[in-house]
Amino acid sequence: MPKILIALDAGPTSATTLAGARAIMGNVPWTVRLIYSGHDPEGTARAYLDAAAADLKEEGHFVTVVMTAGTSDAAHMLQRASISPRMDIVVLTRQESGEGWIDAEVPVAVARRSQFCPVLIMPAQSTPEATASYQVGHLLVALDGSATAELGIDVSLTLAERLGARVTVMTVAEAGKAPGSQAELPAIATAADAEVYLDGVGQRYADRVQFARVARQTSQPVSAALAQEARRRGAHLIVITSHGAGGVRKSGLGQVAEALARTAPVPVLIARPIPTSQVRFGRGALLKSR
Numbered sequence: 001m002p003k004i005l006i007a008l009d010a011g012p013t014s015a016t017t018l019a020g021a022r023a024i025m026g027n028v029p030w031t032v033r034l035i036y037s038g039h040d041p042e043g044t045a046r047a048y049l050d051a052a053a054a055d056l057k058e059e060g061h062f063v064t065v066v067m068t069a070g071t072s073d074a075a076h077m078l079q080r081a082s083i084s085p086r087m088d089i090v091v092l093t094r095q096e097s098g099e100g101w102i103d104a105e106v107p108v109a110v111a112r113r114s115q116f117c118p119v120l121i122m123p124a125q126s127t128p129e130a131t132a133s134y135q136v137g138h139l140l141v142a143l144d145g146s147a148t149a150e151l152g153i154d155v156s157l158t159l160a161e162r163l164g165a166r167v168t169v170m171t172v173a174e175a176g177k178a179p180g181s182q183a184e185l186p187a188i189a190t191a192a193d194a195e196v197y198l199d200g201v202g203q204r205y206a207d208r209v210q211f212a213r214v215a216r217q218t219s220q221p222v223s224a225a226l227a228q229e230a231r232r233r234g235a236h237l238i239v240i241t242s243h244g245a246g247g248v249r250k251s252g253l254g255q256v257a258e259a260l261a262r263t264a265p266v267p268v269l270i271a272r273p274i275p276t277s278q279v280r281f282g283r284g285a286l287l288k289s290r
Helices: 014-025 044-058 074-081 106-113 128-132 147-163 191-204 222-233 252-263
Strands: 003-007 031-037 062-068 089-094 119-123 138-143 166-174 212-218 237-241 268-271
Touching: 003 014, 003 074, 014 044, 014 089, 014 119, 014 128, 014 147, 031 044, 031 074, 044 062, 074 106, 089 106, 106 119, 106 252, 138 147, 138 191, 138 222, 147 166, 147 237, 147 268, 166 191, 166 222, 191 212, 212 222, 222 237, 222 252, 237 252, 252 268
Parallel strands: 003 031, 003 089, 031 062, 089 119, 138 166, 138 237, 166 212, 237 268
Antiparallel strands: 119 268
């Protein structure tokens, strides 16, 4: 049974976090761990998490509630909580105000440190209606020409097959940027290069799925182009793989992943490039070696 760690602040953003988790879980049972870190002298946070746990149990999930006394390093605490037992995904909401134990920097820090599972970062929703209606019916996968980035396709197909969602893959060529020198980051300097690359991707996955393809050359930041395309196409989730052993790194697609984690107006799923033997997502591997 897949396992999910849901970080709640017991405040207004908790509804958004739970909506994102439910969208990922779909209609199959999960083992759910709800976690809150901080002092709770009046018991209001505990009451909130207990009520959320009761709702999830009625939906068929197996739920535990974890209350901690708080820590100066929330990201480290969440990382440890995701390891034993090993979670298959971590879900939390980006706090715009920076208040509470899940402040504005925690989602990025969790994505950097996550060693075993993807991290779903939900933006704070402006209305309760937007939160309540959130479902994953369309995924936009960010690619840069590398095998590491293509792991995001495997993540997306696992989700899409279970949730009945469609998939769009997108590559952005940055105008005026010199081709990369690293062998693992093939040069995609023009929209034509991107189209050729995406045609090859489509052929490699033709036996599993037919997905839409977007190749664009732009002078704006890649993260902005991805977010803009996600909004234009009505994508419910951007999937991106972080580069480097250290998680979201300040280079290549890692820089894009960090920018999306901080600013994207739609939810972002950041996957980790780790060996297949270390990754699970329910019955099948979430990430596959290519």
